[in-house]
Amino acid sequence: MLESIGLDERDEAVYDALIRRARATVADLAADCNLPPRVTARALRSLVDLGLASTAQGRPVVYAALPPDSALEAVLRERERALNGVRSHLSGLMSLYRAGSRFAHPGELVEVISGRDEVNRNWAQMQRATRTQVRGFDCPPYAAAAGHSEPNPVELELLARGVKYRVLYDSSVLELPGWLEDVSAGIRLGEQARIATGLPTKLAISDERIAMLPLLRPGDNAVTASYVIHPSPLLDALVALFEAVWERSVQIRPSAPPTAEDLPERLTPEEEKLLTLLASGATDKSAGRALGWSERTVQRHITRLLRRFGAQTRFQLAMEATRRGWI
Template structure:
């Protein structure tokens, strides 16, 4: 049990016996532990070095157990400080590694992943190996057959674990059936979502790996992707994401459970606030453009607005978006 803080099985046996007695001579510990005297002496030197035991000045020498809560806590704190130093050193080593791989083996900086199943597998694995944050451009088509009709369960699990997700959705995604429900589930768990016109599909895991689907005009599914390892290209993709993020429109879902709005009005307002046109909102909700316009007119009348901009202003004031 205590091997994690540097104690061998023999050290732990002697420590347990000493704790039970609170203080003991070497002879008593030899008898209790059924170990040779040389082994007990080595264990006691280790325990004293870690601050878990002290030796009395009176003869015969007696060893006294330090209270386990304070003694072991002190050892744990020392180990945690050491682990933090190791983490900092890992970062330094990673910087050196990245600097070296950029030029030593340029042919290994980009992998090509082929096959829809392999693309999905690497996409899931890349997320699961993310420590701090995932960033991405989201637009059709998708490798997963369900597209946005089902939530990304890997993302939801990682959000609960504290991994940050920042996603910029292309305006074309607003028209997809299930998009609003999917994004709502993510945002409620902590996803940060924005809308813009994005040039491609892209996913970036921390600052260590990017996935760039390989698509040709007319493709309706993702069957191949580039994996970009630390390199100037990866740096450029990260910079592109950050610039686009600053210019993108936040997805505003607001008080989705408010009693002031019907479920239909809530969904429509969320889409309109995200920049959806009547046509796009209609496709997302399964309505005709005329139905969308009728609901918009109804909202205008309800809040006393003459324009869509005024609807948005009043909806914001009331906490609807």
């Protein structure tokens, strides 16, 4: 029971015997524990060193047990202080480790995985190993057969556990059927989603420890190979790239049904989605596909919104909606 504070089985037996007697000599405790006097004396010295027992002057030496609650509590506090010291040193050690590993074996910093199933397996493993957050650029094509027709089950599981997801979608996803419903499911659970035009690549980053960068050739309609990038200057550059593009992107907000307190000019959920899509650079056709509308319906809504807010252009309309905090 007390191995965690440095006592072995015989030390603990001597301590239990001393607790029962309160005060005792080496001979008394050796007889109680059926141990040699030399072993018993060594165990008693360990107890004194830990602050669990004290000695009294005289011959033979008498050992007294200190109150276990306060004595053991003091030992535990000291152990906790030591562990906290190790924890505080850990980040420094990890920085040194990363700095050394980046150049000790440069050939191991980037690996290539091949095969659609292997890419999917590594993607799931990488997500499940995440402690704090997953960041990514999302755009077609996909390794998963379902693409964006259904939510990522691992993401939904991790969001429920408190792992943060920040995902930046390329505006080309607006052409995909079911995309809006899929992303909305993640947003409702806490995903932070933004949209931008012309993302440079697909990308996934787990914390700042590992990244996946798909290997794609022009015309590929599925991800069948990927780079796996370990801590290195390349990984640092990918993290910086994500953050820079994230700052310039348009947030996708979850739509909320209007309440009785809403102002008359409050946007409907469909109008919020429409303006978010337009602000990201979506065409009327792609916005209509995402919303399940015809191009004519999209244009009719835009015309109505322009008149409603006195805007001359779509850009002015999007700026006004942003100013009001609606997109």
